[in-house]
Amino acid sequence: MDDVDRKILNLLQQEFPLTVEPYKDLAQRVDRSEAEVLERIARLKEAGIIRRIGGIINARGLGWVTTLCAVSVPEDRIEEIAQRINAEPGVTHNYLRDHELNMWFTLIAPSYQEIETIIDKIENDIALPIHNFPAAQTYKIKVSFDMRRGMIYDNK
Amino acid sequence: MIINSVDRKIIYLLQGDLPLVTHPYKKLAQELGIDEEEIVARIKVLQEQGIIRRCCAVLQHQKAGYTANAMVVWKVAAEEIDSLGQHVAGYPFVSHCYHRYTSEEFTYNLFAMIHATNEENLLSNVEKISQHPGLSDYQIIRSVRELKKTSMQYILD
Numbered sequence: 576m577d578d579v580d581r582k583i584l585n586l587l588q589q590e591f592p593l594t595v596e597p598y599k600d601l602a603q604r605v606d607r608s609e610a611e612v613l614e615r616i617a618r619l620k621e622a623g624i625i626r627r628i629g630g631i632i633n634a635r636g637l638g639w640v641t642t643l644c645a646v647s648v649p650e651d652r653i654e655e656i657a658q659r660i661n662a663e664p665g666v667t668h669n670y671l672r673d674h675e676l677n678m679w680f681t682l683i684a685p686s687y688q689e690i691e692t693i694i695d696k697i698e699n700d701i702a703l704p705i706h707n708f709p710a711a712q713t714y715k716i717k718v719s720f721d722m723r724r725g726m727i728y729d730n731k
Numbered sequence: 732m733i734i735n736s737v738d739r740k741i742i743y744l745l746q747g748d749l750p751l752v753t754h755p756y757k758k759l760a761q762e763l764g765i766d767e768e769e770i771v772a773r774i775k776v777l778q779e780q781g782i783i784r785r786c787c788a789v790l791q792h793q794k795a796g797y798t799a800n801a802m803v804v805w806k807v808a809a810e811e812i813d814s815l816g817q818h819v820a821g822y823p824f825v826s827h828c829y830h831r832y833t834s835e836e837f838t839y840n841l842f843a844m845i846h847a848t849n850e851e852n853l854l855s856n857v858e859k860i861s862q863h864p865g866l867s868d869y870q871i872i873r874s875v876r877e878l879k880k881t882s883m884q885y886i887l888d
Contacts, residue, residue: 587788595767626789630745632885636781661879669879674872683883706837712830715820
């Protein structure tokens with residue numbers, strides 16, 4: 576990873592150019608050829624640094640509802656319960672965390688009623704109470720990282 | 732929400748990974764029998780409507796060097812939560828910040844995701860935030876293991 580890569584990552588995280596030839600526009604902004612920019616992005620994808628390039632769909636804009644849930648899972652049931660929770664297509668993130676409530680997952684569904692139905696179903700299957708923490712107010716959703724400010728790659 | 736079939740195809744394309752080619756919308760344009768400019772114009776409308784937040788690269792932040800990540804929760808007075816939530820959201824190392832409804836056993840109501848390049852920076856970021864009046868009661872809840880991480884497929888073809 577060099578300065579050009581970091582510049583590309585910073586720009587691409589902010590906004591993918593909304594044009595017919597977006598990589599050409601990006602290439603102009605970093606003063607490189609389109610072919611080189613495509614090659615660099617391919618490399619960043621292969622390295623797993625870029626997960627994907629696409630749209631961030633606003634669940635609520637589509638009328639969908641999201642929530643964050645937590646369960647206190649006994650150590651010996653972690654795999655089994657993770658499997659059950661992850662089987663729900665509306666569960667997009669699930670993490671084991673260092674807390675008494677040790678399994679935290681996000682759930683997306685077309686309506687709040689469906690969220691409750693899914694939670695009830697999972698509770699019924701795992702026989703453990705699920706804590707449901709729907710958002711009352713969203714102050715920020717922005718996942719972009721400054722690749723140049725960090726010192727992370729400077730010694731490599 | 733009713734979305735026409737062209738927009739559905741566009742959302743379907745955008746919820747995944749765009750092809751890494753000079754004309755990423757060409758294939759879809761041919762399939763739909765419209766030109767690429769029209770697809771780009773539709774994407775802009777979908778953004779204005781708030782259905783698409785934005786188009787961008789999604790990084791895997793651990794691999795991008797942000798290896799220390801935690802969820803931090805604060806117990807905040809109800810009448811202060813909006814101003815404190817906006818305060819926390821203002822920090823560049825905070826990616827997500829919400830006021831959430833709580834349960835009887837878990838009463839921390841302000842949630843944030845915090846990122847740093849190492850553990851030391853993470854802790855100093857959390858301390859920096861929590862020095863602010865009203866934010867002294869907090870817990871750092873670290874992830875131990877990723878059990879699932881996917882993008883939602885809102886539209887199934």
